[in-house]
Amino acid sequence: LLNSSALAIAMAALAISDLEHHLDVWGLVGALSMEGFAANPSIVSAAALQSRPFPGVLRHGERIRQYLSGSYLFEKSGPRFLQDPLSFRSLPLLQGAACDSMEFAARQLALELGSSQNNPIVSIEDGALISVANFDAVALCMALDVARLAFAPIVTSSTERVAKQVDSFWSGITPGLIEEDGVGLPGFNGLAQFHKSITSEARLLTSPVVQELASSSHSNGNLDRASLAVLGARRATELANLCASICVTEMLVAAQAVDCRGKKPLGKVTAQLHGFVRDSIPFAAAGDRVPFLAPLITLEKKEAKALREMARLRR
Numbered sequence: 001l002l003n004s005s006a007l008a009i010a011m012a013a014l015a016i017s018d019l020e021h022h023l024d025v026w027g028l029v030g031a032l033s034m035e036g037f038a039a040n041p042s043i044v045s046a047a048a049l050q051s052r053p054f055p056g057v058l059r060h061g062e063r064i065r066q067y068l069s070g071s072y073l074f075e076k077s078g079p080r081f082l083q084d085p086l087s088f089r090s091l092p093l094l095q096g097a098a099c100d101s102m103e104f105a106a107r108q109l110a111l112e113l114g115s116s117q118n119n120p121i122v123s124i125e126d127g128a129l130i131s132v133a134n135f136d137a138v139a140l141c142m143a144l145d146v147a148r149l150a151f152a153p154i155v156t157s158s159t160e161r162v163a164k165q166v167d168s169f170w171s172g173i174t175p176g177l178i179e180e181d182g183v184g185l186p187g188f189n190g191l192a193q194f195h196k197s198i199t200s201e202a203r204l205l206t207s208p209v210v211q212e213l214a215s216s217s218h219s220n221g222n223l224d225r226a227s228l229a230v231l232g233a234r235r236a237t238e239l240a241n242l243c244a245s246i247c248v249t250e251m252l253v254a255a256q257a258v259d260c261r262g263k264k265p266l267g268k269v270t271a272q273l274h275g276f277v278r279d280s281i282p283f284a285a286a287g288d289r290v291p292f293l294a295p296l297i298t299l300e301k302k303e304a305k306a307l308r309e310m311a312r313l314r315r
Contacts, residue, residue, distance in 0.1 A: 005117035005137050011233035012109055012144055016102070018240035019147060022247055023098055026154060027060050029251045030091045031067040032270045033161045036257025037171060039088045040079035041068055049092065056103070057096030064092055071267035078263070080172060087160035094153050101150035108143035137229035138210065144232035145208035148239055152206040155243065158250045159192075159199040165257045166192045173260045177253070178284050187284070188253055195249045202242040205235045251277060259283050 034041065042048060044065040049058050072078045083089060117137070120129040166188045168175040176187025209228045255277040258266065266274055 005112075005135055005140075005229070008137050008140055008227075008229035008233045009109070009112055009117075011230070011237055012140060013113070015144075015233060015236035015240050016105055016109055016147055019151065019236065019243065020102055020106070022240065022243045023095065023102060023151075023154070026158070026247050027063050027091075027095050028067055028269065028273055029247055029254060030095070030158075030161070031064045031267065032258065032273050033165065033250060033254040034064075034068065034088060034091070035071055035073060035263075035266055035270055036165055036254040036261060037084065037088060037161070038078065038080045038261060038263065039073065039084045040081060041065070041071070041073045042079075043089055044068070044092055052093065052096075054096050054100060056099030057092055060095035060099055061092035064095070067269040067273075068267035069269070070265055071270065072263045072265055073267075085160065085164055085170065087157040087164065090157065094157055098150040098154050101146050105143040105147035105150075108139055112137065112140045112143075136225070136227050138227045141210045141227040141229040141232045142208075144229065144236050145210050148206045148232070148236050149208065151239060151243060152203055155199045155202045155206075155246050158246055159196050162192050162195050162250050162253045165253050171257060171261075173257065177256045177260050188256060191249060191253060195246065195253075198242055198245055198249075202239055202246060205239040205242070209235065252281065255281075256284060 033039075044061045049061040068074070115134070117134050119133060119135055120131045121134065122128075123130055164170040166176050171177075174187070176189045178187030209232045212228055212231075213225065251273070255274050258274055265271065
């Protein structure tokens with residue numbers, strides 16, 4: 001209880017649980033973004049997924065296809081492009097790669113939870129005390145590095161999808177998804193800038209820490225390395241908190257883009273997500289102020305449980 005492993009393991013368990021939840025929800029939000037952009041759903045066809053049969057790609061690609069089931073995107077006139085920007089076209093690949101990385105991290109965490117962090121260890125069989133370095137949580141630190149790094153392409157592609165939605169050149173709909181808001185930034189472009197700034201901070205948190213070395217200050221040099229697992233867990237916690245805002249902001253922009261485009265029907269599950277957003281935040285019409293931090297806090301906190309359940313509607 002006195003060494004740093006207890007703190008690192010506890011923080012890691014909570015952070016990884018939150019990151020896994022965010023990844024699940026992000027697949028649903030990404031599907032809504034596809035409808036807002038009128039993206040090509042060929043990326044989640046059985047043939048497309050089987051051509052890259054990584055477990056995470058198959059799992060998340062199939063989920064996205066289920067979220068979009070019944071959507072106008074599957075009609076002949078649905079998609080606008082044969083090849084969308086990669087932030088849309090690579091969505092199942094990004095989700096899948098992150099999923100596989102998170103599963104590795106979760107397995108390592110489970111092993112750590114059931115392992116000894118003691119020094120020395122007591123061997124009943126040998127009737128001996130054995131000197132070890134079990135307090136060196138290097139495996140946990142590396143697992144946390146993998147988990148955080150998995151979210152680097154997730155958050156950056158989210159920012160690109162938001163940027164494409166608010167840019168009329170790419171979206172083909174109203175610039176900024178609303179008329180000039182009176183503060184010098186047209187419509188949801190201001191929200192896109194906020195989104196980009198917190199994504200930049202999140203990207204810094206995805207850098208690995210296992211290679212960092214805290215040099216020993218002890219004269220005998222006995223403690224000459226440190227795993228920095230606590231630092232890795234703390235950064236994972238901070239990343240999870242930022243991911244909540246990044247994901248919810250994309251969801252808000254996607255819902256606005258869906259309404260501006262006005263094409264129906266939406267998918268079986270994405271329609272429910274769109275309704276969930278509109279129950280909390282109204283459509284921003286011409287002359288309205290763009291909703292900002294207060295609605296985001298409402299979506300992140302007050303409705304978190306409802307959103308978590310919605311992500312499970314794939315079944």
